[in-house]
Amino acid sequence: MKRTGFKRRAVGGPRAPRRSIRTKARPAPTAAERRHMDAVARLGCIVCRNLGFLDSPAELHHPRFLAGGAQRSSHMDVIPLCPTHHRLGGLGVALHAGRQSFEAAYGSEAELLAQVRALLA
Template sequence: MQGRAVTAEQRRWHDLLVNEVGCIACRHDGRGVNTYCSIHHVDGRTKRHAHWYVLPLCGPHHQTGGEGVALHHNKARFVARYGTEADLLAECAKILAVEGHEIPAAFHAWLDGPEVMA
């Protein structure tokens, strides 16, 4: 799927989420920090905030299922087990803030923005 190009600042945000938070669903399952993740775009890839509004998810929790509950495979089941994407995104930001990481202002600007459709 085509979308907006990722800026260097957005790439750093993605890397911070993956390397410090890891798969947020694995954390909920008590598996600790799983950094073998990809970035899930919560509200598509074409909107202005697309690359800020993202979640770090491992393959089984993102696309494939397997032992996990995959977001793309069964969103209702995923949300019932782990919470809404908006709640998980806020949780990721809180984890980073508690660990002393600076949360980008651009992320904050979009988190509560009217265009976000989580």
């Protein structure tokens, strides 16, 4: 039988400590980014605004179309969405529940981001 480079652990013996999985930390927003994000959040949910409901609380969504893979876009490129339209509303209502059905109903992330930028200008 071939020998491997692995040593057998004695039954009941000590285990090697596990390494923690490190995730890439996102840098904290700068003062200018915080001011911009506050202004975007004060707009309220952009989808609710388009439906005629004003003054809905907003969470900030970082669009994925501006970044690749598992990355998020810049803090300067955020879309205000209420919790229902962001993550809680279910398929066809919430962006994170189903992107294609959300975009068919309310518009793409690019269109919503362009509308947010126009409102802030």
